[in-house]
Amino acid sequence: MATRAYKIPHKSLPAREGVRPLRRVSRTKCCLCNADGNVLYTDVYDRHWNVEGQWNLRQCPNAECKLVWLDPCPVPEDIPLMYAEYFTHDGGFQGAAEDLRNQLLPYISSNKTKSRRFSADQIYWGLSRISVFRDFAAGTLMWLQDAPPGEALDFGFGAGQLLIRLRDLGWKVAGVEFDPEVLAMAREEFGIDARASILDFPANKFDVITLSHVIEHVPDPIATLRECASRLKLGGRLVLATPNTNSLGHKRFGANWRPLDPPRHLNLFSPENLTRCAEKAGLEVETARTSARSACFSWYSSKSLIQKKKNAGRSEKAGIGVKASGALFQLWEHYLVKKDEGEEIVLVARRTQEKKLVFL
Numbered sequence: 001m002a003t004r005a006y007k008i009p010h011k012s013l014p015a016r017e018g019v020r021p022l023r024r025v026s027r028t029k030c031c032l033c034n035a036d037g038n039v040l041y042t043d044v045y046d047r048h049w050n051v052e053g054q055w056n057l058r059q060c061p062n063a064e065c066k067l068v069w070l071d072p073c074p075v076p077e078d079i080p081l082m083y084a085e086y087f088t089h090d091g092g093f094q095g096a097a098e099d100l101r102n103q104l105l106p107y108i109s110s111n112k113t114k115s116r117r118f119s120a121d122q123i124y125w126g127l128s129r130i131s132v133f134r135d136f137a138a139g140t141l142m143w144l145q146d147a148p149p150g151e152a153l154d155f156g157f158g159a160g161q162l163l164i165r166l167r168d169l170g171w172k173v174a175g176v177e178f179d180p181e182v183l184a185m186a187r188e189e190f191g192i193d194a195r196a197s198i199l200d201f202p203a204n205k206f207d208v209i210t211l212s213h214v215i216e217h218v219p220d221p222i223a224t225l226r227e228c229a230s231r232l233k234l235g236g237r238l239v240l241a242t243p244n245t246n247s248l249g250h251k252r253f254g255a256n257w258r259p260l261d262p263p264r265h266l267n268l269f270s271p272e273n274l275t276r277c278a279e280k281a282g283l284e285v286e287t288a289r290t291s292a293r294s295a296c297f298s299w300y301s302s303k304s305l306i307q308k309k310k311n312a313g314r315s316e317k318a319g320i321g322v323k324a325s326g327a328l329f330q331l332w333e334h335y336l337v338k339k340d341e342g343e344e345i346v347l348v349a350r351r352t353q354e355k356k357l358v359f360l
Helices: 076-083 096-107 120-128 131-141 161-168 180-190 221-231 248-256 271-280 295-308 320-335
Strands: 038-045 054-059 068-071 151-155 172-176 193-195 206-212 232-243 284-291 344-350
Touching: 038 248, 096 120, 096 131, 120 131, 131 161, 131 320, 151 161, 151 221, 161 172, 161 180, 180 193, 206 221, 221 232, 221 271, 232 271, 248 295, 248 320, 271 284, 271 344, 295 320
Parallel strands: 151 172, 151 206, 172 193, 206 232
Antiparallel strands: 038 054, 054 068, 232 344, 284 344
C-alpha cells in the first residue's frame, strides 16, 4: 500500500479578504423532530478562519434527540464562502502521528500475517493488533481495510487521500467536492471521477459511499443521506464519521470544544440522533459506535482555544507537554470511558430495501 502524502493545492483568498459577509437565516427548530431548540451556547464565533459574525448553538430539548445546530445559519448559497482556505484542502496530519499512521496502514488488514523474522514488520504488526493504534490507522481508510474492492464514492473528498489509498487497494473510486479548482486537480492530476454534486452520479451505482466529517457541514443532513442512499447499490454501505456531542471532550471543554467549529458545523450529532437521521433517509444502521481516534487533536486544539481565545489559527501549535497530555487523554477515552463518549461517531448503514428510497 502506498503511504506517501497526497495534496491538492488550493489558492483561494482567506475568508475575510475580499469576501462579503455571510447572509444568515434564523433556524430555531430541530430538523429531525421539529421541536423548538433551547440555546446551548451564545455569541460563539470563528476562531480559526476569520469568518465574520457571532452565532448561537441550539439543542433539541427532546431527550431521545438532543441534536445540536447553528442558529442563525448561513443561507445555502453562501456556504462555500466559509471554505476559502479550509484545512481539508491541505495535506493530512504532520509529524510523528502521521508517520506512525502511514507505517501502520499496511498491517491493519485482518489477514495480514506476522513476519517470522524479527524486524520492524513485527513491531508494526504488533502495534496494529492493539485496538487504539488499529482504530487510529483504520480510520484513514474509513475502516474499509477488510472490505472487498468495488466502486466507492467519497462525498467531500478534500485533499483526496482516501480515494488514492482506496484505489491503491483495488477500488474504482469517484468523489464529490464543490470547489472547482479541487475538482480540476483531482481529475487532471489523479484521474479521479470528481463531480460537483452527488446528483451528477446515477442511482444504484456504488458499493460504498463514505462521508468523513462532512455531514456536520450540510444544511439538511437527512436529505443528504437520502441522496447518498439512492446512489448505493442494493446492499451497498454508507460509512460516516462525524464529531460526537456526547464525547468526553465536549463535556470537558464546553463552548471551547474544537469540533463545534462555528459557523461551518451546521449540525452536530450523538450516536442516537445520527441513527435516526440515517433511518429517516431509508438506511438500515448496522453500527453506530464512537471512536477516540481524534481525541489527542481535540484535546490540544481545544486547549489552544481556551488559551488564545481568538484567531487560534489553523495549525493550533502546541508544546510537547500539551500533546503528551492529549495522547493520555486519547488512551483514557479509548479504554476507560463509556462506549458512547468517544470524540467521533462512526456509523455504518446499508441500503436494504428499494421501496424505502425517494430518488432525487
